[in-house]
Amino acid sequence: MRIQVNGTARDVEVDPDTPLLWVLRDVLNMTGTKFGCGAALCGACTVMVDGVAVRSCITEVGSIGSGAVTTIEKLGDTKTGQALQKAWLDVDVVQCGYCQSGQLMQAAALLEVNAQPDDAAIDDAMAGNICRCGTYPRVRAAIKQAAADLKGRR
């Protein structure tokens, strides 16, 4: 099976019902994407397919087709990703860090469809990304900073 991951065609020998998460982590050794709950409840496994946030733990790899998968490993290649990474460091968002790759991917997906989200929009979009350390206020602040940064560049 051939899938598109971070701009590269990758051939993987897996059953079509294998969750995308395990293809990324165990077959392609891209361990930035995390396993949290296995049931699309926590958001730790969030990646993007064609620019849309997807929970990779319950997404069968056979369902992706030619869709372009973007993972945390490639997030820094986009302006949005760079702005988010800088904001994450400036605000010092991370505590334990386990959920943060999912938080960042979901934040990037939000900024794709809403360049200047207010608090309510951020809360709505990020509600499915659980953080055991409670970094939510800093996640919200960092998204706002990244949005302001991107607006200033245009």
Next chain:
Amino acid sequence: MTANATKVRRTARWAAPVLATVAVAALGTYVAEAQQARSNNLMTPGVQRAVAATGLAPVESFSSIQNTAERSIALFLEASKVVEHPRCINCHPVTRRPTQGDDMHAHVPPITSEAATHAAGVPCGSCHGQSNRPTGSAGIQSIPGAPHWGLAPQSMGWQTLTSGQICEQLKDPKRNGNRSLEQIRVHMSEDHLVAWAWHPGQGRTPAPGTQEQFGSLIAAWIATGAHCPK
């Protein structure tokens, strides 16, 4: 053993603490929001009747009702055991917030949809695929899915309405997507998303009866004048 199961087993040992944390948090949310659902009167008498139903009575069993209008109403009330079943009504919110489960608790994660399929940044497709999907979690057996998964439009909100109010809404072209009664019949009898209600995936109770029986009841309701209960 499938590749899926192998991967899950491989990860289960180290992931257990994370899983437990999320599960406990999710359980607390479920309980709190299920209580909220009851206090918001989402479990109307019609929904409770639908949940309790174990099947659908055949059209012929209503032939003893001599008054045509009364027979039409009885046919609709039988069909409403599907219309008001949680497999259908959970995604027909009056608000833009879907519910889930037979107790109609709030959707987890919380979702507020601006359009039928799109909450900003978190479209339904982030989790709901083209078919029901198995999970790697013991507590939730599957994530429901079908093509064009999404909320019914605002005008087709059914939650908190009586069976009679839903009936009137179904007949109103201004609120039913500009459909004729024949188009309503076809939709109920043949639509694939309606069909999902009888194939909802592991861990979910299907709607009562079959789609064919449901379609027959709707057809008979229309044929008898499409009268609505008060």
